[in-house]
Structures are given as structure tokens and as C-alpha cells.
Amino acid sequence: xxxxxxxxxxxxxxxxxxxxxxxxxxxxxxxxxxDIWEVKTxxxxxxxxxxxxxxxxxxxxxxxxxxxDMVNESITKGKEYMKSGNKSSLNAxxxxxxxxxxxxxxxxxxxxxxxx
Amino acid sequence: xxxxYIRTLILYITVVLAMRLMGKKQIGQLQPSEFVIAIMxxxxxxxxxxxxxxxxxxxxxxxxxxxxxxxxxxxxxxxSKKARSILxxxxxxxxxxxxxxxxxxxxxxxxxxxxxxxxxxxxxxxIRQVEYAILxxxxxxxxxxxxxxxxxxxxxxxxxxxxxxxxxxxxxxGEFDNQGIDRCGIEKEKILSIIKAKxxxxxxxxxxxxxxxxxxxxxxxxxxxxIK
Numbered sequence: 492x493x494x495x496x497x498x499x500x501x502x503x504x505x506x507x508x509x510x511x512x513x514x515x516x517x518x519x520x521x522x523x524x525x526d527i528w529e530v531k532t533x534x535x536x537x538x539x540x541x542x543x544x545x546x547x548x549x550x551x552x553x554x555x556x557x558x559x560d561m562v563n564e565s566i567t568k569g570k571e572y573m574k575s576g577n578k579s580s581l582n583a584x585x586x587x588x589x590x591x592x593x594x595x596x597x598x599x600x601x602x603x604x605x606x607x
Numbered sequence: 608x609x610x611x612y613i614r615t616l617i618l619y620i621t622v623v624l625a626m627r628l629m630g631k632k633q634i635g636q637l638q639p640s641e642f643v644i645a646i647m648x649x650x651x652x653x654x655x656x657x658x659x660x661x662x663x664x665x666x667x668x669x670x671x672x673x674x675x676x677x678x679x680x681x682x683x684x685x686x687s688k689k690a691r692s693i694l695x696x697x698x699x700x701x702x703x704x705x706x707x708x709x710x711x712x713x714x715x716x717x718x719x720x721x722x723x724x725x726x727x728x729x730x731x732x733x734i735r736q737v738e739y740a741i742l743x744x745x746x747x748x749x750x751x752x753x754x755x756x757x758x759x760x761x762x763x764x765x766x767x768x769x770x771x772x773x774x775x776x777x778x779x780x781g782e783f784d785n786q787g788i789d790r791c792g793i794e795k796e797k798i799l800s801i802i803k804a805k806x807x808x809x810x811x812x813x814x815x816x817x818x819x820x821x822x823x824x825x826x827x828x829x830x831x832x833x834i835k
Binding site for chain 1: 609617
């Protein structure tokens with residue numbers, strides 16, 4: 492019976508832990524989505540990039556690494572657009588980062604679209 | 608990851624359901640077509656389980672398609688000898704009257720080592736003891752020894768033996784097995800009275816109990832030496 496209890500415990504623990512993890516990913520993505528539009532200077536961008544780097548480590552546990560690479564790529568591009576003062580490209584890149592963050596948090600949600 | 612968890616559960620249930628619908632034969636003795644289906648099923652289930660970018664239906668749909676094909680093929684094999692011969696192949700005689708059939712062995716790519724290994728597995732070390740060895744469609748080699756090397760049966764020595772009683776499980780791990788009780792035709796009250804007569808309180812004290820159609824009951828309690 493001990494093995495049965497252990498199996499049940501694993502079956503229950505996995506969704507519980509993953510639900511908490513999903514909550515964490517959604518919360519962090521919302522924070523980052525809010526922060527991205529507060530980027531006004533190069534220093535702000537560096538601050539955002541550092542915050543993203545910290546979060547990315549935990550996101551890498553479950554999120555598709557290709558999605559994380561895309562955010563990293565966009566941050567690098569965004570920094571360059573800011574240096575060169577290319578506002579329209581910078582805005583497009585920030586919007587793209589926002590979209591990616593929404594996608595990352597959306598991917599974790601157990602919706603019918605995601606399951607099937 | 609929660610998505611992977613849910614998808615894994617769905618696919619597990621789907622595959623188990625598909626295997627059950629295909630029949631028990633799947634598990635024990637795989638024919639060539641069944642072997643192919645079993646491999647394909649596992650592959651189809653694992654890919655969408657891991658990759659959430661692939662719609663789950665890409666896995667489920669082919670699983671049910673394969674299941675339908677397999678059921679259709681099984682029915683076809685059942686009804687038509689020709690279809691069975693094409694889909695499952697025919698049994699081939701590898702040894703006939705102690706002589707290896709070289710041409711058949713070549714055709715089936717069955718070498719001498721394969722034959723001797725199978726003979727050893729059957730406890731035969733001398734090929735002269737073998738009347739026939741037949742390579743079945745599921746790949747097993749059936750070995751029929753010559754009559755003088757077969758084990759003696761009761762009919763050989765003309766002895767009448769009583770029918771062997773067949774025991775059905777009636778209590779399993781402290782719980783009544785209703786299917787077994789129905790099969791042997793014994794009443795629960797009778798089992799309970801036997802349990803009490805053996806010094807136990809109820810079925811909860813019985814680890815295993817079996818009964819035959821004549822009403823004979825074998826009991827085993829939870830302690831290994833508690834056999835009644």
C-alpha cells in the first residue's frame with residue numbers, strides 16, 4: 492500500500508506544484524509587461540534586462556527555451572535601437588517583448604486550446 | 608508543464624483504451640501487423656506528450672485510426688483464410704521427422720543456432736527426439752517430440768483420474784470477488800460460515816480464498832502460516 496500512496500502523492504503533488512509555478516510565471520510576466528513600458532532610458536533598459544535575466548533562470552525550468560531566446564534577442568535589439576534613437580523600431584521591439592511575455596504566461600495555462 | 612501533465616494523462620488513457628479495444632491478444636502474442644501497431648502506438652503517444660506545440664489530436668486521431676484498422680484487419684483475418692495468410696503469414700515446418708528442412712529454414716532466415724536454442728529451451732538436446740518443429744506466425748517454435756519421448760499421460764496407462772477441481776478466487780485481500788463467487792456458484796453466507804468456523808471474524812481477516820464448484824473452500828489469512 493505504501494507504493495500506492497507514494498504514486499498517489501506524486502500524482503497529486505505534480506499538478507499542485509505546477510499550479511503554483513504557473514501562478515509564479517503569470518505574476519512575473521505581468522510584472523515584466525508593466526515594466527517594459529516604463530523603459531525610457533538606456534539605464535532603464537539595463538535594469539529591465541537584469542530583471543529579465545533573474546526571472547529567465549526560473550522560467551527555463553519549464554518554458555520552451557526558444558521563446559526565452561526570442562525575448563533575449565529582442566532585448567539586445569531594443570538596446571541598440573535605444574542607443575541609435577530609432578524610436579519606431581524600439582516601440583515595435585518593446586511591443587514584441589510584451590507579446591512574447593503574454594505568450595510565455597499563456598502557454599502555461601491549462602486551457603482547452605493548450606491541451607488539445 | 609501542467610499542460611504536459613494533463614496531456615500525458617489523456618494519452619495514457621487513450622492508449623490503454625485503444626489496446627483494450629484491440630483485444631487481449633495484443634499483449635501476449637503479437638502477430639506482425641500487431642507488432643507494427645504496438646510500436647506505432649507508442650511513438651504516436653509520446654510525441655504530442657512531450658511537444659505541446661503539436662495538437663493533441665495529431666496523436667489521438669492516428670491512435671484511433673490504427674485501432675480501427677487493427678480491428679478491421681483482425682476481423683478480416685478471422686473470416687478469410689487467404690487474408691490471414693497474407694497478413695499473418697503461415698506456420699512453417701522447420702523439422703520434419705527429425706530432419707531440418709533446409710529450404711524452409713533459408714526461406715524463413717532461421718539458422719541452426721536458432722533451432723538448437725529453441726530445442727534446448729524445450730528441454731531437448733537430441734534432434735532425433737523431435738517429430739516436428741513448427742515455426743508459428745508469431746515467431747515461436749512449437750516442438751512436438753516423437754511419441755516415445757512424450758511424457759506418459761493417464762490415458763497411456765489407462766488410468767481413470769477424477770476431474771481436477773478448478774478453484775475460483777472468492778476473496779482477494781479482504782474483499783469478496785463477486786465475479787469468482789458467481790462463477791463457482793457458492794453463496795457468500797456459506798463462505799462467511801466457513802470463515803467463522805476456521806476461527807476468523809469476517810472476510811476482512813482473509814488474504815486469499817478460493818472455492819470450487821463443489822463448494823470446497825481454501826482460505827489463507829494475513830499471516831503466512833494461517834492456511835486453513
